[in-house]
Each structure stands twice: as C-alpha cells, then as structure tokens.
Amino acid sequence: MGLPAVFLSEVERLIPRERRFDDPLSTLAFGTDASFYRLIPKLVIRVESEAEVVAVLKLAAAQSVSVTFRAAGTSLSGQALSDSVLIVLGDNWNGREILQQGAQIRLQPGVIGANANAVLLPFQRKIGPDPASINACKIGGIVANNASGMCCGTAQNSYNTLAGIRIVLADGSVLDTEDSASVAAFEQSHTALLEQLAELARATRSNSELASKIRHKYRLKNTTGLSLNALVDFDQPLDILSHLMVGSEGTLGFISSVTYNTVPDHPHKASALVVFPDVENCCRAVTVLKAQPVSAVELLDRRSLRSVENKAGMPDWVKNLSDNACALLIESRAASQSLLHEQLTQVMASLSSFPVEKQVDFSEDPVVYNQLWRIRKDTFPAVGAVRETGTTVIIEDVTFPVEQLAEGVNRLLQLFDKHQYDEAIIFGHALEGNLHFVFTQGFDSPEQVARYEAFMQDVAQLVAVEFGGSLKAEHGTGRNMAPFVELEWGKDAHQLMWQIKRLLDPQGILNPDVVLSNDPHIHLKNLKPLPAADEIVDKCIECGFCEPVCPSRELTLSPRQRIVIWRDIQAKKRAGVDTTALERDYQYQGVDTCAATGLCAQRCPVGINTGDLVRKLRARDANSTGAANWLAKHFDGAIKGTRFTLMAANMARQLLGPKNLASLSHNLTKISANRLPQWTPAMPQAARPIRLNTQQVADPRPRVVYLTACVSRAMGPAFSDREQVPLIDKTRALLEKSGFQVVFPAEQGSLCCGQPFASKGYAEQADRKRSELIDALLEASRGGLDPIYCDTSPCTLRLLQDGLDERLKLHDPVKFIREHMLDRLEFTPQAEPVAIHVTCSTQHLGEAQGLIDIAKRCSQQVVIPEGIHCCGFAGDKGFTTPELNAHALRSLKNAVQICDEGISTSRTCEIGLSHHAGIDYHSLVYLVDRVTRARA
16 A cells, blocks of 8 residues: 555655655665565655754655654664665764863764764764764664673663653654753643653652563663663753663654763773683683673673684684683773773782683783774674574574573573574673574464564573573664563563554554554564575675765765665575666666775675675676777787867866856766766866886886876876976876886886776776786886885775785885885974775775874874765766766765865875865875975
8 A cells, every 4th residue: 555645755855865765776775774674665755944844844754654753774673674665764864062172072863883983083082872873874773772892881872871862753843952942842742641651650769660671671681671770860841851762772752962961981901802711710710700891791601712724824722622611701991000900910810719621811002902892893794604694694683681691691502502503602792681682583384484483482581480580681672572571571561662653653653563553463474585686796794884984975876785685686586577778777876886895894794895795796787898809918008098088178267267167067977977077176177198117227216116097197186276386297296206216017008907998897908907017016016026016906906806926015105105115214293184084995905094194293183074984986986987086075074174175095086076176186205395305
C-alpha cells in the first residue's frame, strides 16, 4: 500500500526533488543499515533544517504516516530502517559550539563523533560516549541509542553527561531545554503532557519494587527498552522528558541538538595484555581491576584470540596459548606521566596474586599498545572475513553482573556448543560485565531461522532471567530485542514503557516496531539477504564504516550502497528478473561516479576496496582495446597532444579573456554531455618541454633518480597561480639545494606508471607500462643503488601497490623530504597560513602525518579542512564527471578562507582544489623551497 496522495503532494511542495528519493535503486540503497534486517522505504527525504522536520512530522501526523529518523545508519539492531518514510540528515546538521572552554559542547545530530572529539582535543576534553563506530556514527545516533564504548562505562554515557537537548516531538512541537523562552512556551502548550510525565514518575518512585528494579538495571550497562531511570532519577518533568529521549531510538521524537558535559581526555596512556590460564581467574581479576585506576579492561576469550592469531603483525605467542586461556587488555590514562607510572604500579600490584600464562607489560610506546589494541579490534572483522558467502555476521551485546561474569562467559560458551555456533567468539568491556559475542548466521532456509530463534530464546532466558542482566548493553533494542523487553523487564515496567510511548507518540508514527512491538516475531521478519555478488565484496557486512571518506556519498552512492545494489542485481539475475533498468541507473550512480581511490578499504573492518569492484566493472565495459594499445605504444605523443590542447586553451584565454572563455566552455561542456572538459582559471597551462640530461658525469654528490609523472610533464601551473616555475624545475632546484645530483631515466617522455589505463579498466596495458617503467628505473638507479623520487603520490602508490622490485627505493615527495632532506635544510616557517590536502594516495602510502608535520615546519598555521578525505578529481573524473569533484569539495571554500595557498602532492587533485577553494593549490615542494635554505 502506497503513501497517501495528500502527504506526497505536500512533501513535494516542501522538499526539493533532489532531496526526495522514491526510485527502486535509491530506496533499496537506503533500505540497509548495519543490522541484519532490511526494510525498503517508500520515500526517503533528506532534510536540511529543523523547520523541514517539523513540517514533515506535522504532515505525517495528519495523514497517519509512520516515519523513521536516520543519521549514519551504523545501527546494529535494525532501528534505522523503515518501510514507510525514512528521514535522513543532510549536510546542514554539522553545527558544533564549544562552551565554557571545552567543559561543554553543543552538537547537531549530523556531527560525526570523532569530529566532535577533534574540536575538543585542544582543551584535552572529549565527549563521554566512545563507541567503536565513532569514526562513522553521528551524534544523533549516539544519543538516540545511548551508545557507550570501551572507556565510557555508564558514568560517561549520553544519559549521564547530558547538559541540554533540543527536540521535535511527534506533533511537530519544539522544545529547547536551554532556551527559557522555548521552555516557557512548551510548558504552556504541553501542560497536560508534562503533568502526566510527573505523575508517572511519582507513581514509579512510590512503587518501591519497580523503582528498585529500575535502579538495579541501570547499575548495569543497559539499553533494553526506554530509559525508565529518568522516572526515578528526576522529578522535574522537563528533566524526565530530556532523559527519556536518550536511548529512545527515534521512537519518542527527533533530536535537533544536544549539549554534553565533556570529560577529561588524558594525554598519557599505557596498555598491557595479561593472559590468564582460564576464564575464572580472568573474571576474578576483573572484579579486582574495577577498583583500580584503569580506563578500559577488555576481555578476549580463547576463541577470539584464535580468530586473529594468523593475521599479519600478530605476535607469534598468540598461537601457542592454551585452549582455556582468557585475556584482559588493560589501559590506564593520566594527566601526567608521573601519575600514570604510579597508576601502572598500583594496577600490576593488584594482579600479583593471579596465575598468568602470558603477559605483555604496560607500554606507553604507540607501536606496542596499538598492536595490542589491534588484537581486540580485529576480532569482529576476523569472524566476518571467514564467514561463508551468503551468511551475515551478528554481534550481540549483553551484560552480566560483574560478580557473575565468569559463570556468564562459561554458560554462553555452552550455548555456542549446544546450537553449533562453532565460529562464535566472545569479547567485551569487562569492567561493566558487558560482553559482545559474534557469530555467523544464514537466513536462507527455515531451518537456519529456527536455529537462530532457538539460540536467541536461550540467550534471553540465560541473561535476562537467570542472571538478571541486560540483553542490550549498548547497541540499542531495535527490532532485534523488542520481543524480549517484557521478558527482561517484567510486565509492570513494560507497560510503563508503553504508557510513555503513547503519551509522546499517541498515533504510533515514530519508528514503529522498534524498542516496543506487539509482534513477538518481529525479530525474525525482514531479514536481510546477503547474496553472492563478487568475491571482491562478498565479505562486506554493510556496517557503513566506509561512508564518511567516500566523495560520492549523498551525490550518488556510498561504497556500502554500491555493494548493496550490486548484490541485488546479481540475485535478480540468478532469479531470472530483468535488471536492465536497474543496471542502467547503476552505471552512473555506481560506476561512473565512483572515484575508485580505495579510501573505503582503510575504514572497512574486512578491508574491502569497493573501487576494485568498480574497476572490474569498467574493465568489463572497456571496448577500446585498440586505442589503449596505440596510446600505450605512443605515450610520448599523447603527452605532446595534451600539451597542445592546453596551449590552445591558454591562447583562447588570452584572446577571449578568462570570464568569456569560462562561459563559452561551460556551454560547450553542457552540449557535449561532459565530453569536453570545463575550462576554469585553475586549468593548467601547458608544461614547457624540458631537455632532461641523462648523461653520466663525474659528481661527488649523492645521486637521486627523478621520476617525473606524466601529468608533471604535460601540465604546468595555472595562469593565475603565483608560482609560475614548472614543477619539474622547482623540484630539481630543491633537490640540488639539498645537495643531490639529479638524474633522469632514459626515454622518460614515454614512461608511465599505468594508472591512466588501470582506472579505465585496461589492466593489460596498465601492467605493460608499469613494467616498462620499472625496467627504466632499475637502469637509472644502477640496479637500485640510488633512491628514486617520484613527484606525485598517485604514481608512487601505483608502482608500490602490486609489489615493487625489492631493489628499488621509491619515494613520494613526502617520504623523500622526510627521510632525505630535513637534515639538509634549514626551515624558517612563514607566518601566512597554508591549507593542506592529504591525497588519497598519500593516505594509502601512510604519509598523511608526514605531510602534516612537514607543513608545520613550513608554516606557523596549518589548516586541514574537516571532512574532506578525497577531492573526487580521481585522475580525470574532475574533467569528465565534474559534479563528483564539486560535491566532494562543497565545504572547502569556507574551510580555507583564511588561507592564500594550498598544498598537495597530486597535480590533478590541485586543479579541482584550486577551482573550488578559490586559492592556489600546488605541490608541497613549492612551500618547502620557499621557506628553506641549505644547511651550512
């Protein structure tokens, strides 16, 4: 059944077409979150203001249309899905305001958790919640799910650090608890509601048995059901209402902003790993550590350790642990190093009486403690990576009273054996008795669903009834645990939750069947299929961690959505369904607008590079093999042709003027459907051909082989750039200033790393050019004796990706400057601020921090624009699909407005960056050369 016509017509009047989605591809793409459920919305609305939310809710109430709010969609329990109207956050929900010197922070719901902490970092503060998804999840979801994490516990979650909140209720009314006028208006308009809340609280507190149960439940980590603790912790109805919103999962209202009381972010930390011979000793140690100065204690059972023991970088001893071993990863933090050392001594003394099988002592060395935390963080993806294709990964989230933790762990292990979940592992936040267990599950047969149902019934009985624990500690109730809320809480508390729901959402339009449901089987319905699609992406768990770094998200599809649609296409094809229309839409949304830079792989828990799938699809459609072969063979001619084209464009600029040429070019680009690139003032001039001296001459200076990228040989500075010296000349001058003899490979004009061919799907030609270049570099470097400097990061990455000849010592600009030039140059930093763009390839090469550190040597103020991870120029996409570049850099101009110059390490990226920032972007070497002189 469709949505009411009146509702649709009013929404069309209210929301622009580009922010309404009802086509099959888009609704399917938005019908996925990180859970194992799928609901396809009838309409997706991207809202950009609170006024729009108010208007949509009033329409929904008038027409009895159910709505669901969604932030990042990293939810694990099915709370961010809808088969009606899905309301998602647009760009304009990213506001943040530092208050009281960092003691508080006001955040809109679209702010990513890690970005909130980034702006608090100078104050040595952070928000309390620290979920594992903090680099992807947003504040709206963090508050609505009362998310916590490894160090958060219960004291620092959203409920206990809430300082103020602004909400929109189901009737469209707005309340801002920090605005006295808003409070006064709300108290007048909603007197009856507030009186009923106050009465519910009085009745709850007077019911000593119920009040005691509520207090007990929230002594534990608990997100099962609504936040009934609000009724016993507060007596003022506004305080009650504010805290009911925390953990309500969008079932009681929309959160427009939240103000947190922040918590200390101590700069000094150390971690240790202690392996005990059995679960009992491990869990007894937890109870001792609870009284010690520790910030995190993570439990890992033997199965979880086994799941990562063969991963690269893991210590060899992990493989040799006994079958019953159980480990604790312990972290302590302090405001000073001396205090930290006192704490470490105290912690280790408290464990001195316990038998220990293996121990890694506390270390402050980032290399050591990052490796220890990697053991913990790799457990979940390790299970996901080895699962059978077509199955999903389920991560459950329970709490046992800490004093019963050992028995709880052992009983869970028995349930794994009983239901034959042999791959299941247990890890978790031991200080709170909060355990996660991960297992793989297929839903493609009634028998598999029945096995899951029987297992969950046993888990619910064990945790909620026998141990009096919580079935959801921090992942939210969602649809997953809605049928079990009454089992855990009892009839009185469950009915109290329903009273609250009906009071605040009398029509039941807000996120129905989430948290509270009358359907005892809702957790077994709308189960998400994960059909085989391609071995490159079949391990995807659809968590959404990849999305923040994707330049095309919100323009077309994110990596997660690309995989969702491709899975659906393949499943439909196998079922004999015509996918012509879907594939036609996917060509643009999934293939043409993918930058294919692979940043998604860096965020993916199982290491999937969705760009690899896109390149494979491009290769399938690459039907100009003859032209690719000709280009590979006559590459020097192609570079000359590019120079000629740029020269002609520059002559046109001189004749017509920049403004007239830009207007003419815009019209020609539009008429040609983007086949002719748009000219902008950032367009390069033709690089002057340079006579490269390849003769061997007697020279006592150390040699460096300079590999000039093809874009450096073709593209000179833009006419408007204050730096008019060609990159090759500037680089050679800087290398010589640093005391190097610069040599070039022979026949450099025809050399190419192969990237232009690889990005278009011509792998054979790409590999051929790469091999030619490697041979030339071996010869030029005297068999690898001399280091090689490549002047652009993308070319360096391309050469290194598939394994470079081990004799070659290849460097991108950042690595060469960092390793070979810093001690040869004296830096005098400039006062003028400089903007830094860390290219995708620089990130892949692990040189992001190196670039930032060099920039800080060169300028007293370095600006790194937030949220711009990839510029979207992607080789030539900036010419052929300019909307991708424009979308990726839509926030750049405001972010760099105090700067007159930007720095990067990719010539093509610099074209788009200069155009959209309104300032000149050029290579790092220009900045380094300007502020340095040779050491005496």
